[in-house]
Amino acid sequence: MRYPSGLNKEFIKEKRFDNRGMNLEDDLNITNDYYLYNNIACIYKKPTPIKIVKVDYPNRSNSKITEAYFKIPSTTDYNGIYKGKYIDFEAKETQSLNFPLENIHDHQIKHLNTVYSMGGIAFIIVYFSKTSDIYLLEIKEFNNFINTNHRKSIPITYFKDKGYKLEYKYNPRIDYLKIIDTIINMEVSNEKENKKD
Amino acid sequence: MRYPSGLNKEFIKEKRFDNRGMNLEDDLNITNDYYLYNNIACIYKKPTPIKIVKVDYPNRSNSKITEAYFKIPSTTDYNGIYKGKYIDFEAKETQSLNFPLENIHDHQIKHLNTVYSMGGIAFIIVYFSKTSDIYLLEIKEFNNFINTNHRKSIPITYFKDKGYKLEYKYNPRIDYLKIIDTIINMEVSNEKENKKD
Numbered sequence: 001m002r003y004p005s006g007l008n009k010e011f012i013k014e015k016r017f018d019n020r021g022m023n024l025e026d027d028l029n030i031t032n033d034y035y036l037y038n039n040i041a042c043i044y045k046k047p048t049p050i051k052i053v054k055v056d057y058p059n060r061s062n063s064k065i066t067e068a069y070f071k072i073p074s075t076t077d078y079n080g081i082y083k084g085k086y087i088d089f090e091a092k093e094t095q096s097l098n099f100p101l102e103n104i105h106d107h108q109i110k111h112l113n114t115v116y117s118m119g120g121i122a123f124i125i126v127y128f129s130k131t132s133d134i135y136l137l138e139i140k141e142f143n144n145f146i147n148t149n150h151r152k153s154i155p156i157t158y159f160k161d162k163g164y165k166l167e168y169k170y171n172p173r174i175d176y177l178k179i180i181d182t183i184i185n186m187e188v189s190n191e192k193e194n195k196k197d
Numbered sequence: 198m199r200y201p202s203g204l205n206k207e208f209i210k211e212k213r214f215d216n217r218g219m220n221l222e223d224d225l226n227i228t229n230d231y232y233l234y235n236n237i238a239c240i241y242k243k244p245t246p247i248k249i250v251k252v253d254y255p256n257r258s259n260s261k262i263t264e265a266y267f268k269i270p271s272t273t274d275y276n277g278i279y280k281g282k283y284i285d286f287e288a289k290e291t292q293s294l295n296f297p298l299e300n301i302h303d304h305q306i307k308h309l310n311t312v313y314s315m316g317g318i319a320f321i322i323v324y325f326s327k328t329s330d331i332y333l334l335e336i337k338e339f340n341n342f343i344n345t346n347h348r349k350s351i352p353i354t355y356f357k358d359k360g361y362k363l364e365y366k367y368n369p370r371i372d373y374l375k376i377i378d379t380i381i382n383m384e385v386s387n388e389k390e391n392k393k394d
């Protein structure tokens with residue numbers, strides 16, 4: 001039986017949800033769509049950076065790129081605005097129980113630190129496919145690990161201790177802004193504490 | 198005479214600067230590099246969104262895209278963080294003395310309004326090549342025009358009246374954050390006024 005294309009898509013998504021076989025990027029995009037649609041936040045995945053070499057113009061309205069190459073991204077994948085705050089993060093999947101540091105570029109770490117130093121909220125989201133766990137780790141905790149360890153990967157236990165576990169739900173799929181609320185509230189109470197001193 | 202490639206580039210840029218023949222995108226990128234390098238702001242142009250259809254993998258490290266198409270962007274070209282605030286804008290050039298509204302997609306206008314409603318700073322930058330003038334127009338003034346006019350373009354006089362003129366300098370090339378300072382200060386004093394009432 002052939003479903004109308006829309007229904008079919010929904011059906012496939014539903015199936016994937018039941019099987020808990022997830023694709024982090026797709027699920028974050030669906031989550032961000034939910035946030036946007038409900039006027040909660042405006043966060044997008046940036047397009048993949050590409051160096052275009054050759055373009056064919058068969059006619060006025062169509063142009064076909066016939067030679068192009070992937071470029072190394074200069075920033076992270078996701079950014080946007082939530083409660084007036086600038087949000088910036090990178091999302092990664094790993095099959096290991098240790099997150100390999102080579103999975104994230106040095107300039108992406110530098111970028112997250114720049115954002116953090118300018119008052120933005122910067123973090124990484126890592127999906128450990130072996131255990132189906134998703135964690136959010138703030139850039140400051142990421143730095144703490146790098147500065148006190150010489151390992152080439154961050155063990156999942158560090159994410160458990162210093163990060164936040166993200167639940168996988170139906171809607172919103174991965175509600176990471178709930179954690180951002182916690183982080184914002186902590187910042188506010190820290191500021192109050194500092195003013196008292 | 199052949200210059201070392203770096204010097205040559207600088208030479209070309211210098212020449213272009215003298216001739217006042219500008220390319221808005223390049224000049225904004227150079228401006229944003231300046232802001233980043235001096236730790237003033239972290240604002241980037243998003244990559245052009247592309248739908249990749251075919252990729253050749255001649256070897257492990259290289260992959261060549263052999264068929265791809267341009268996609269309509271879902272957001273604006275530039276976004277980032279300045280003084281803890283989320284910044285979002287679209288930049289356009291026109292050879293006319295009226296900025297054609299068809300130059301900016303409806304969903305980009307919608308996006309700028311979403312950002313504005315969430316507490317971000319949203320605007321457009323338009324370069325009028327005929328007079329070499331660059332203007333910054335806040336999204337709220339853009340809306341005012343659309344809501345009170347039935348014209349298909351915004352005349353440069355409206356930009357003069359309701360927008361901010363941007364000077365073209367050597368470094369930073371187009372110092373639009375100076376205007377953003379003015380906008381932030383006005384917002385702060387408006388908030389104070391509202392609290393008084």
